[in-house]
Amino acid sequence: MNATRRHWFRFAGLGALAPMAFWRSQAAAQSTSASPAAEPSAPAGKRLYTPVRTLNGWTLPHRMVNGVKEFHLVAEEIEHEFAPGCRAKCWGYNGTTPGPTIEAVEGDRLRIYVTNRLPEHTSVHWHGLLLPSGMDGVGGLSQPHIQPGETYVYEFTLRQHGTHMYHPHADEMVQMAVGMMGLFIIHPKSAEAHPVDRDYALLLHNWALHPGTYRPDPSVMVDFDLWTMNSKVFPAIEPLVARSGERVRVRIGNLSMWNHPIHMHGVQYEVTGSDGGRWPQRLWRPETTEIVGVGQARDIEFIAVPGDWAFHCHMSHHTMNAMGHEVPNTLGVDQSGVEAKIRQLLPGYMAMGEGGMAEHQEHTDSGHMVGPPNTLPMMMGKGPFGNLEMGGMFTVVKTRDDLATGDYRDPGWYPNPPGTVAHRVSSDPGFGNPTRRGPPPGPPAELEAKPVDHSTMKHG
Numbered sequence: 001m002n003a004t005r006r007h008w009f010r011f012a013g014l015g016a017l018a019p020m021a022f023w024r025s026q027a028a029a030q031s032t033s034a035s036p037a038a039e040p041s042a043p044a045g046k047r048l049y050t051p052v053r054t055l056n057g058w059t060l061p062h063r064m065v066n067g068v069k070e071f072h073l074v075a076e077e078i079e080h081e082f083a084p085g086c087r088a089k090c091w092g093y094n095g096t097t098p099g100p101t102i103e104a105v106e107g108d109r110l111r112i113y114v115t116n117r118l119p120e121h122t123s124v125h126w127h128g129l130l131l132p133s134g135m136d137g138v139g140g141l142s143q144p145h146i147q148p149g150e151t152y153v154y155e156f157t158l159r160q161h162g163t164h165m166y167h168p169h170a171d172e173m174v175q176m177a178v179g180m181m182g183l184f185i186i187h188p189k190s191a192e193a194h195p196v197d198r199d200y201a202l203l204l205h206n207w208a209l210h211p212g213t214y215r216p217d218p219s220v221m222v223d224f225d226l227w228t229m230n231s232k233v234f235p236a237i238e239p240l241v242a243r244s245g246e247r248v249r250v251r252i253g254n255l256s257m258w259n260h261p262i263h264m265h266g267v268q269y270e271v272t273g274s275d276g277g278r279w280p281q282r283l284w285r286p287e288t289t290e291i292v293g294v295g296q297a298r299d300i301e302f303i304a305v306p307g308d309w310a311f312h313c314h315m316s317h318h319t320m321n322a323m324g325h326e327v328p329n330t331l332g333v334d335q336s337g338v339e340a341k342i343r344q345l346l347p348g349y350m351a352m353g354e355g356g357m358a359e360h361q362e363h364t365d366s367g368h369m370v371g372p373p374n375t376l377p378m379m380m381g382k383g384p385f386g387n388l389e390m391g392g393m394f395t396v397v398k399t400r401d402d403l404a405t406g407d408y409r410d411p412g413w414y415p416n417p418p419g420t421v422a423h424r425v426s427s428d429p430g431f432g433n434p435t436r437r438g439p440p441p442g443p444p445a446e447l448e449a450k451p452v453d454h455s456t457m458k459h460g
C-alpha cells in the first residue's frame, strides 16, 4: 500500500470526525435561546445600581427573612441546549447552566440554602468572597460534603463588592466540566461614580461534547469542542444591546480550562474591575483585548457607539464549534482527482479545504453535508452580508441611537449610514498597481476563484 492510500485510510478511519467531511447545519438562526431569560426589572425610581443582565441567563430571586436575604440553590442534572441542534445532559443549578446569578449588595447578610439532587456529594465554594473559613465551601476542608438529598445552609455578610463566581469544591473536575458554576455579583453599598447604564455578565466555559454524544466528557484537559459564554455558543448567544452614549459594563468570569483574550471591536474599552471590586479610576486602562485568565474575573466598560461590533475570544479555535483534529491539511492541494476514489472507501466524502475552510459553512448550510447527530457545524451564523463563519465565544454588541432605557431586545442588523460600508471597486485580480515584494505574481487566471454551485452539488 502506498503512502497516499494509507493517507485515505487514515482519513476514513477518522470517519465523522473529519472537519470538512460531515456536518449538517441545524437551524442556525441568530440568537435563539431555550433558557429562561428573566427580565431584570428596569430601575424603578432611584435605584442604587443597574441590575445585572446575565446574557441568556437569569438572576435568582431572594426573599427577605428578618433582614437576611435568603436564596435557595438546587444542584441537579439538567438538559441543556448549547444552540439549536446540540443538547446535552449537564449538571447545573435550579434548572440551568450556568446556575442563576446571585446578585446582592455589599453589607447584605445572606443565607443560601443548597439542596443536592445530584447522584454524588457536592459543596458550593463562593469564589473570591471574603467569609468565615467554615463558609468557604471546600468539601472535606471547610465542611462535610453535602450528600445526595441533603440541604446545607451557608450564611455570611458581604464585606466587598465586585464580580464573583460560585462552583463546587467537590469532585471539581467532573462537576465543573458538566456545567456547575454561576456568577455572584455584589454591588457597592453606595452609588458608583460613573454609574453604568447597562451591566452585562458572562461566564466563560469549555466543554468536550464529542461528536454524536450527549454527555460532556470530564476527562478532557485541553482539547475541547464547545467554547461558551453562559453555556451558549454563537449564534445562540444573545447580543449585548445598548443605546449610543450609554456607559456599558461587561463582567466576564472564567471557570474554563483556558485563558481567553476577550476582544471587542469599535471602541477602546477600559478595564475597570475584577473580583477585587471596581478599581480606583487611576488603575483603569484602555484596551481592546483583555485576557481573562482561568479563575479570574474582569470588568470592562465603554461608552457605546452606534454599529454592530464583534465581541469575541481572540483564540481563533475558540470561535469555532466542533471540529476534527489530526486530519490532513488540504490547503493548496488539488483534490479534484481523488474525491471519487476516496468516495469508494468513504461514501459521501467531500473534498474540501483546498482554498481554505470558508466553504465549510456553505456545505453545511446547504444541507448536503451530513454530520453526526447532536453536533453543531464548525462555523455558523448569518449576517446581513453573508455567512459569519463563527461559532463558540462570539457575539455582537448592537448599539443604536433610539433605544429606550432597559430595552434589551435584539434590534436587528445595523442600518449603516450611506457611504460607510466597504464595497467592491473591481473584480480584476490585476487591478491597480500595489507595492509588493517577492517574485512577480502569476497571470491573473491562476488567481481566479473557483465558485462552487451548491444548488446542484450531489455528494455520496
Ligand SMILES: [Cu+2]
Pocket (backbone or CB within 6 Å): 227, 258, 259, 260, 261, 313, 314, 315, 318, 393
Ligand atoms: Cu478563548
